Amino acid sequence: MNSALQAVEQDWRAFDRAHVWHPYSSMTAPLPMFPVQSARGVHLRLEDGRELIDGMASWWAAIHGYNHPRLNRALQEQLGKMAHVMFGGLTHRPAARLAAHLIDLTPPPLQHVFFADSGSVAVEIAIKMAIQYWYAQGYPERNRLLTIRSGYHGDTFGAMSVCDPVGGMHALFTGVLPKHSFVHAPQCRDDSDWQEAELAEMRQQLRSGAHQIAAVILEPIVQGAGGMRFYCPEYLRQVRMLCDEHDILLIADEIATGFGRTGQMFACEHADIAPDILCVGKALTGGYMTLAATLTTGRVAAGICSADPGVFLHGPTFMANPLACAVANASIELLLESPWQARVAAIGRGLEAGLAPCRDLPHVREVRVCGAIGVIELRQPVDMRWMPAQFVDRGVWLRPFRNLVYAMPPYVISADELAALTQAMVEVVAAAGQR
Ligand SMILES: *Cc1c(COP(=O)(O)O)cnc(C)c1O
Numbered sequence: 206m207n208s209a210l211q212a213v214e215q216d217w218r219a220f221d222r223a224h225v226w227h228p229y230s231s232m233t234a235p236l237p238m239f240p241v242q243s244a245r246g247v248h249l250r251l252e253d254g255r256e257l258i259d260g261m262a263s264w265w266a267a268i269h270g271y272n273h274p275r276l277n278r279a280l281q282e283q284l285g286k287m288a289h290v291m292f293g294g295l296t297h298r299p300a301a302r303l304a305a306h307l308i309d310l311t312p313p314p315l316q317h318v319f320f321a322d323s324g325s326v327a328v329e330i331a332i333k334m335a336i337q338y339w340y341a342q343g344y345p346e347r348n349r350l351l352t353i354r355s356g357y358h359g360d361t362f363g364a365m366s367v368c369d370p371v372g373g374m375h376a377l378f379t380g381v382l383p384k385h386s387f388v389h390a391p392q393c394r395d396d397s398d399w400q401e402a403e404l405a406e407m408r409q410q411l412r413s414g415a416h417q418i419a420a421v422i423l424e425p426i427v428q429g430a431g432g433m434r435f436y437c438p439e440y441l442r443q444v445r446m447l448c449d450e451h452d453i454l455l456i457a458d459e460i461a462t463g464f465g466r467t468g469q470m471f472a473c474e475h476a477d478i479a480p481d482i483l484c485v486g487k488a489l490t491g492g493y494m495t496l497a498a499t500l501t502t503g504r505v506a507a508g509i510c511s512a513d514p515g516v517f518l519h520g521p522t523f524m525a526n527p528l529a530c531a532v533a534n535a536s537i538e539l540l541l542e543s544p545w546q547a548r549v550a551a552i553g554r555g556l557e558a559g560l561a562p563c564r565d566l567p568h569v570r571e572v573r574v575c576g577a578i579g580v581i582e583l584r585q586p587v588d589m590r591w592m593p594a595q596f597v598d599r600g601v602w603l604r605p606f607r608n609l610v611y612a613m614p615p616y617v618i619s620a621d622e623l624a625a626l627t628q629a630m631v632e633v634v635a636a637a638g639q640r
Pocket residue numbers: 323324325326328357358359360424429430458459460461462486487
């Protein structure tokens with residue numbers, strides 16, 4: 206009689222609240238949810254007909270906006286051929302094309318591509334590549350990672366183990382997570398205030414621990430979900446040199462920063478360095494489908510395959526899904542044909558100007574902008590029962606976390622839409638101070 210299907214048909218929202226997990230959510234005390242009916246361009250359309258300007262690009266992903274005719278067509282064309290085939294023993298043109306795009310766009314040493322189904326898995330693969338590389342070289346004890354605090358690399362176990370140890374999930378999973386080494390996060394914002402002392406802790410750790418460290422892993426230039434922090438290119442350059450000095454691999458997690466978000470196609474370009482292993486995801490498919498990739502150099506690929514077991518030990522069921530590869534190819538081609546660099550710069554200027562009034566608010570610690578990312582850091586955590594609804598009432602979609610109200614809109618946002626977005630941020634942040 207009372208099947209779940211009957212319940213969902215009677216009131217799908219109530220059913221969703223009672224039965225469906227959302228990211229980082231409680232099943233017993235759920236936060237307000239806003240039902241989306243459709244999305245087009247930079248707008249999300251709610252079930253009640255309200256239109257919201259999207260300030261999140263669906264967590265860095267929807268760089269071209271929603272329902273883009275070019276991306277839709279790429280998917281439809283691929284769908285007419287095949288939605289999926291296994292990648293073991295079979296191959297297809299969309300995957301090869303995508304690998305070629307990634308090799309052309311990323312630093313020259315990166316020549317080999319492993320496709321994964323999500324960002325977290327791409328990070329797992331990067332870690333596994335580093336460990337398997339040293340194993341094959343005859344150094345099985347080189348299986349530790351070194352990272353900087355305030356990082357975020359995903360929610361699976363390997364990725365979690367290199368997330369910020371305080372803000373991340375370490376306390377809960379102590380004893381389960383592998384123990385890696387952390388050094389303080391870089392403080393310098395600009396190369397002009399670079400301090401040699403920034404590197405002292407990492408230099409010391411690498412000197413004493415090099416024999417057991419496989420790789421340094423970090424997010425270049427912008428640390429995302431670990432705190433929305435920005436740091437200077439010189440730090441990255443110095444870390445690259447230190448890794449070379451100690452013969453340690455460098456893993457760059459560009460899952461958030463990739464595809465132009467920071468003003469360069471990849472954030473490593475700000476420092477003109479090449480990592481040994483690079484993770485991409487999020488904007489890879491323009492926000493259409495889940496797909497990620499891990500790239501590596503000829504040296505690492507050959508190293509892994511030069512000794513027992515002679516193969517890289519990974520192979521997800523949905524590896525290199527043709528639909529995802531086809532839409533990723535279209536998304537990259539669309540990006541390359543667009544004036545993306547000018548758009549990102551214009552968004553950066555719009556965020557600077559639009560968010561400037563927040564700088565004077567006593568409960569605001571800092572306002573910062575990098576590329577097309579704008580962050581308001583408050584002195585107190587935001588009230589998640591209150592703030593998202595305030596944004597929705599003002600016609601925008603933003604999802605703050607902890608004490609951070611931030612925006613990284615689709616690159617196609619217009620100047621007027623961006624002004625409306627920042628206006629709402631200023632109003633709501635000001636109102637938060639009055640409560
Ligand atoms: C989002 C993110 C991940 C994890 O990607 P998922 O697709 O959510 O698994 C890893 N690293 C960084 C830097 C990210 O921003």
